[in-house]
Amino acid sequence: MKRIKTITTRDLNKSSVSGGCGECQTSCQSASKTSCSVANQQCEQKKAQ
Amino acid sequence: MIHQYKLAGYNIIIDQNSGAVHSVDDVAYDAIALYQDHTAEEIETVLRDRYPELTGEDVTELLSDIRELEAAGQLFYEDPYEEVAKDLKIKQSVLKAICLHVAHGCNMDCRYCFAGKGDYSGKSGIMPLEVGKASLDFLVRESGSRRHLEVDFFGGEPLLNWDVCKELVRYGRELEKTHDKKFNFTLTTNGLLIDDDVIDFCNREMGNVVLSLDGRPEVHDFMRHTKRGGGTYDLIIDKFKRLADARGQKNYYMRGTYTAYNKDFAADVIHMADMGFKETSIEPVVSAPDADYALHDEDLPMLKDQYEKLALEMLARNRRGEGFKFYHYTVDLTGGPCIYKRVAGCGVGTEYLAVTPTGDLYPCHQFVGDDDMKVGNVWDGITEEAVIDSFRNGNNVYTRDACKDCFAKFYCAGGCSANNYHTHGDINKVYEFGCELHRKRIECAIMLKVAEEEMAND
Numbered sequence: 394m395k396r397i398k399t400i401t402t403r404d405l406n407k408s409s410v411s412g413g414c415g416e417c418q419t420s421c422q423s424a425s426k427t428s429c430s431v432a433n434q435q436c437e438q439k440k441a442q
Numbered sequence: 443m444i445h446q447y448k449l450a451g452y453n454i455i456i457d458q459n460s461g462a463v464h465s466v467d468d469v470a471y472d473a474i475a476l477y478q479d480h481t482a483e484e485i486e487t488v489l490r491d492r493y494p495e496l497t498g499e500d501v502t503e504l505l506s507d508i509r510e511l512e513a514a515g516q517l518f519y520e521d522p523y524e525e526v527a528k529d530l531k532i533k534q535s536v537l538k539a540i541c542l543h544v545a546h547g548c549n550m551d552c553r554y555c556f557a558g559k560g561d562y563s564g565k566s567g568i569m570p571l572e573v574g575k576a577s578l579d580f581l582v583r584e585s586g587s588r589r590h591l592e593v594d595f596f597g598g599e600p601l602l603n604w605d606v607c608k609e610l611v612r613y614g615r616e617l618e619k620t621h622d623k624k625f626n627f628t629l630t631t632n633g634l635l636i637d638d639d640v641i642d643f644c645n646r647e648m649g650n651v652v653l654s655l656d657g658r659p660e661v662h663d664f665m666r667h668t669k670r671g672g673g674t675y676d677l678i679i680d681k682f683k684r685l686a687d688a689r690g691q692k693n694y695y696m697r698g699t700y701t702a703y704n705k706d707f708a709a710d711v712i713h714m715a716d717m718g719f720k721e722t723s724i725e726p727v728v729s730a731p732d733a734d735y736a737l738h739d740e741d742l743p744m745l746k747d748q749y750e751k752l753a754l755e756m757l758a759r760n761r762r763g764e765g766f767k768f769y770h771y772t773v774d775l776t777g778g779p780c781i782y783k784r785v786a787g788c789g790v791g792t793e794y795l796a797v798t799p800t801g802d803l804y805p806c807h808q809f810v811g812d813d814d815m816k817v818g819n820v821w822d823g824i825t826e827e828a829v830i831d832s833f834r835n836g837n838n839v840y841t842r843d844a845c846k847d848c849f850a851k852f853y854c855a856g857g858c859s860a861n862n863y864h865t866h867g868d869i870n871k872v873y874e875f876g877c878e879l880h881r882k883r884i885e886c887a888i889m890l891k892v893a894e895e896e897m898a899n900d
């Protein structure tokens with residue numbers, strides 16, 4: 394596409410099929426302890442691939 | 443729903459529900475803004491008026507591309523996840539992380555401490571080893587088939603009870619073998635008691651270490667005092683450097699707090715980077731609104747400007763090959779969490795509990811000391827099911843009206859329940875001040891990812 398570049402991202406809808414194993418890190422256990430953020434968490438299944 | 447914004451020369455479209463991100467030129471930016479409420483003829487008229495060089499063929503091709511993305515579910519994708527949220531009650535039925543308050547007491551005297559100078563407005567206390575072991579047993583017992591478990595050594599100052607921390611790591615390693623679990627231990631420390639033993643042990647055993655530093659010496663020393671009232675920057679900075687270097691500058695975070703006294707906090711993060719730290723983080727202070735250091739709504743424009751300033755500086759440094767990480771800008775667009783995680787949030791009170799030195803359980807560290815939120819203990823387990831149910835049934839992006847139309851909801855998963863509760867007395871009434879900052883951080887983070895991808899393609 395000439396005017397639109399699509400950045401590679403995880404398809405959230407497809408992730409509902411294989412997701413939900415719950416093995417990922419609890420978000421508040423990371424750096425912040427006050428500001429919830431999940432976007433920087435890694436999927437354990439993706440990490441293992 | 444889409445969110446579009448311009449930052450650092452990039453025109454960015456975030457498709458909220460699919461997670462797709464597009465970088466577009468000015469013409470496409472305007473066309474996408476018009477697309478849902480205008481006919482093709484109307485869009486062509488507007489665009490050719492704004493951009494006289496455009497031909498009718500150009501507009502036709504652009505509209506065809508937009509339709510293609512829409513058909514592929516990457517633009518204007520409708521939210522299909524409300525049903526997913528209904529499964530969460532089942533999926534959030536096991537515990538996987540505890541915040542272990544091994545010491546309610548501190549060797550610093552920070553002015554802004556949310557934990558009541560380390561003791562959470564209760565009695566000071568050091569967690570006995572037996573309470574710690576019972577906490578790990580409780581975690582294993584309640585974790586069902588979950589394999590990855592997390593334990594954060596927290597306080598007060600956990601290094602005041604360092605021998606117990608070490609013994610608990612050894613005990614956890616035994617539990618791993620007998621119960622097929624994998625513990626990720628982490629430590630949050632003010633640094634005063636860091637020595638070679640702490641550095642060696644942390645680097646062997648701790649998956650992450652959070653080091654409290656507010657940034658510039660004068661900013662840090664204004665808030666973070668010794669018990670005698672002196673500054674602490676000079677007492678900790680070399681220890682932090684040694685620890686971070688010994689870890690290969692990985693798996694740690696310098697973690698600052700900004701207040702009304704350093705609303706120009708971008709300079710504090712940049713100071714951390716200038717000191718050689720590669721993994722940084724800073725958070726707004728948690729405080730009563732009448733505190734002299736409290737942040738207020740009228741500060742938001744300046745604070746947002748600071749996040750933007752920080753992002754631009756990081757972009758410039760990335761381009762020079764001198765990049766560093768900032769916690770909130772480390773967005774993983776391809777390997778990030780699935781939609782369940784993005785809907786469910788932090789797991790407070792369900793997947794995550796805080797344990798006090800006496801073994802009492804609270805939904806998270808920010809509720810410790812609030813008697814209404816004491817939910818049990820590590821020997822008897824959860825005794826206040828009604829409180830836990832309020833988190834299990836009412837803590838996701840679909841239980842919060844304010845989240846429904848927010849483009850950032852799948853990046854924050856509904857925000858911090860503790861902040862909501864402490865501001866409004868209700869975990870589902872969002873802490874709008876925090877939301878405003880989070881939306882700005884997400885805009886900056888996505889911009890940096892777009893810039894990174896474009897740099898990689900150049």
